[in-house]
Each structure stands twice: as structure tokens, then as C-alpha cells.
Amino acid sequence: MGELYLWFxxxxxxxxxxxxxxxxxxxxxxxxxxxxxxxxxxxLTERKVSNFIPMCAKNIYxxxxxxxxxxxxxxxxxxxxxxIAYSNLWENSFGNAEQFSWVNLTKTNAVDWENAExxxxxxxxxLLDVPDMKINNDxxxxxxVLAKEYLQSNWEQCKQEETTRDVIISSEEKWLxxxxxxxxxxxxxxNLINIVEYAFCLPGTSAPVERVFSLMNNAWTDDRGFMKESxxxxxxTCKINIGLACEDFxxxxxxxxxxxxxx
Numbered sequence: 001m002g003e004l005y006l007w008f009x010x011x012x013x014x015x016x017x018x019x020x021x022x023x024x025x026x027x028x029x030x031x032x033x034x035x036x037x038x039x040x041x042x043x044l045t046e047r048k049v050s051n052f053i054p055m056c057a058k059n060i061y062x063x064x065x066x067x068x069x070x071x072x073x074x075x076x077x078x079x080x081x082x083x084i085a086y087s088n089l090w091e092n093s094f095g096n097a098e099q100f101s102w103v104n105l106t107k108t109n110a111v112d113w114e115n116a117e118x119x120x121x122x123x124x125x126x127l128l129d130v131p132d133m134k135i136n137n138d139x140x141x142x143x144x145v146l147a148k149e150y151l152q153s154n155w156e157q158c159k160q161e162e163t164t165r166d167v168i169i170s171s172e173e174k175w176l177x178x179x180x181x182x183x184x185x186x187x188x189x190x191n192l193i194n195i196v197e198y199a200f201c202l203p204g205t206s207a208p209v210e211r212v213f214s215l216m217n218n219a220w221t222d223d224r225g226f227m228k229e230s231x232x233x234x235x236x237t238c239k240i241n242i243g244l245a246c247e248d249f250x251x252x253x254x255x256x257x258x259x260x261x262x263x
């Protein structure tokens with residue numbers, strides 16, 4: 001029965017691999033990790049309810065006598081139960097992140113007042129000492145209506161573009177296009193912008209922070225130990241936020257006198 005169980009576990013690999021890739025991708029956010037976790041738990045629950053057995057294990061399972069099949073079914077149920085129980089342990093780690101999942105724009109009706117209002121309440125209650133981030137709900141409602149109209153009218157065009165170019169347009173790009181449209185048409189949306197910025201600033205993992213420390217250690221070596229903190233900060237800001245090689249960055253700024261004076 002060991003072979004059967006190994007094939008059963010092997011058949012679950014793709015499900016976990018997809019979830020891990022979704023959680024550990026570059027620049028992932030907390031709400032994306034929460035969504036990937038939710039999808040994994042949902043799929044595991046559905047597999048348990050449906051008594052799902054991967055095809056590679058099913059062929060062996062069918063040839064067993066009834067008593068052994070019943071015994072293995074209990075083993076498979078136990079596998080799903082343990083996975084779901086372990087998944088439940090992680091739910092508290094996401095806090096309110098899942099309430100911002102609508103910012104990912106995976107559905108036509110993702111932007112609606114209920115979602116936006118919930119996000120606004122979270123921000124207003126958690127950032128009491130940051131007045132610039134306070135959300136004005138009266139203004140936000142109008143902004144949401146306009147954003148919803150724009151997204152619904154451009155959704156099919158966006159899908160067609162994805163098919164033509166064989167790419168997936170990121171949620172960041174969709175928001176940039178929306179706010180670009182607003183700016184072009186002189187539509188103010190400060191509250192919606194604050195919510196979107198807040199959502200995308202919630203890191204999904206500690207990897208970005210660890211990467212900063214790694215880059216800082218590489219730059220602030222014993223040979224360069226007399227550098228000021230402000231210099232290190234500037235180096236890190238350029239290294240992390242500007243995806244250009246040193247020579248390309250130099251060529252980009254060498255003729256920008258106003259920029260060089262500020263630096």
C-alpha cells in the first residue's frame with residue numbers, strides 16, 4: 001500500500017506547487033498570499049468532500065479488494081484533514097489582508113462600494129495617527145462609481161489585449177491605466193488611490209525586507225565602513241526602486257541638472 005499512498009501524495013503536488021508559486025512570486029502582496037491560501041484550502045476541502053483520488057493512484061486503488069479500499073480511503077481522508085488543519089493555523093497571520101483582495105481586479109465587479117467601504121474602515125481605524133491617509137467616505141463613493149464604470153467598459157478590451165499579446169495584464173497595470181484615465185480627464189480620486197497604495201504596500205512575505213538587508217551588507221562592507229547612513233540609504237533607494245544597471249542609470253540622470261542639485 002506504500003506505493004499507492006506515494007502516488008496519492010504525488011498527485012497532490014501540483015496543487016501545493018501552484019499555491020507556493022502564488023505566495024512566493026516576486027513583489028507579492030499580503031492580499032495575494034491570503035487569496036492563494038484561501039484557494040488552497042478551498043481545493044483541499046473540495047477534494048476531501050468528493051473523495052478525490054489522483055488518476056495515477058486511482059488505477060492501483062481500483063484493483064484492491066473492498067476492505068483494503070475502505071482502509072485506504074480513511075488514510076486519504078486523514079491526509080486531507082491534516083492538510084486543512086495545518087492550513088487553518090495560518091489564517092490568523094493574514095489579519096485583514098483578505099479584505100483588500102478586490103484590489104487584485106480579477107473580476108469585472110471587483111470594485112464596488114461594499115468592498116471599498118470595508119477597506120476604508122480598516123485604514124481609518126488602523127492609521128489614526130496618519131491624517132493624510134484618512135479616507136473620506138462621501139468622496140470615496142463617487143470615486144468608486146467612476147472606477148467601476150471605467151473597468152466595466154474596458155474589461156473586454158483588456159481581455160482581448162491579453163489574448164492578442166498572450167500575456168496577463170497585472171493588477172498594478174490595470175490601476176495605472178485607470179488612474180491615468182482619471183488624470184487625463186481631470187478626475188480626482190485621492191481616497192481610492194490611498195486604498196490601492198495601502199493594499200499594495202502590504203508585503204506578502206518577509207523576503208523584500210530580507211533582500212534589503214542582504215543588499216545593504218553587500219554595499220556597506222568593511223572597506224566602505226565610513227560611509228554615512230544617508231549615503232547608504234541613497235544607495236539602497238536607487239538599487240531597490242530603480243531597475244537599471246549603473247551605466248544606464250548614469251546616462252539617464254547625467255543631463256538632469258535639477259535632479260543632480262537635489263541629490
